[in-house]
């Protein structure tokens with residue numbers, strides 16, 4: 515039986531990894547990190563450091579695309595309503611990995627009910643491939659490699675465990691500190707989530723923080739330049755309503771430059787309201803987008 519711990523480099527999955535190491539033994543578990551090619555260099559380092567300190571094997575999964583080449587392929591950046599970044603860069607590589615096993619497995623995810631109403635509605639334990647068998651609210655079932663999934667499920671079992679489901683954020687931090695570790699250094703710089711850098715759902719305050727990191731600031735500017743060069747119509751990273759229209763150079767939708775200008779304006783309104791569904795990535799499959 516394989517025991518996989520989804521590890522994003524965020525605090526919740528780090529606490530899960532520490533707990534799993536204690537409960538099952540470091541040689542019995544494996545940390546799995548889905549690399550989008552769009553994480554912060556400090557997150558990559560943190561992931562290596564945590565696994566090395568614990569003595570846990572790390573498996574890095576990659577899609578044939580990274581965040582930018584996927585956006586070029588799709589001719590647009592992902593958005594809250596078209597979150598193909600999660601499905602292509604995280605969900606599919608993880609499903610491919612699970613299907614490569616000739617044995618059952620447990621997938622441990624660091625999801626906490628306290629994070630959002632949507633997460634609170636999830637279960638503490640469930641079948642990993644549940645959405646292939648039970649239709650969602652729209653009456654649809656998952657279809658990626660569905661024949662392979664059903665065949666695999668006829669022989670093996672994949673269960674999801676969320677051992678810190680009822681933990682508070684403080685319990686998570688205590689667990690990390692008690693193990694002699696530190697959370698991802700990005701938290702200390704004011705980021706509340708440490709997945710893709712930045713995530714398409716990042717807060718404006720986080721953009722302001724990101725601007726202090728010159729290589730990351732340039733990378734984000736370059737991302738839109740690449741899209742303008744490689745696709746006919748280009749695409750903007752932030753959604754049309756991310757900042758008021760008056761602050762957009764074209765009065766329609768913001769470029770990264772517009773957003774940078776807006777968030778540094780002393781009159782800017784930063785994150786007055788949380789978007790519907792919160793800021794977190796909600797795919798049931800990975801628990802990897804913090």
Ligand code: SF4
Pocket residue numbers: 550592597599600603604709710712713714715795803804
């Ligand atoms: S962290 Fe954000 S940008 Fe990255 S895969 Fe998840 S939703 Fe997409």
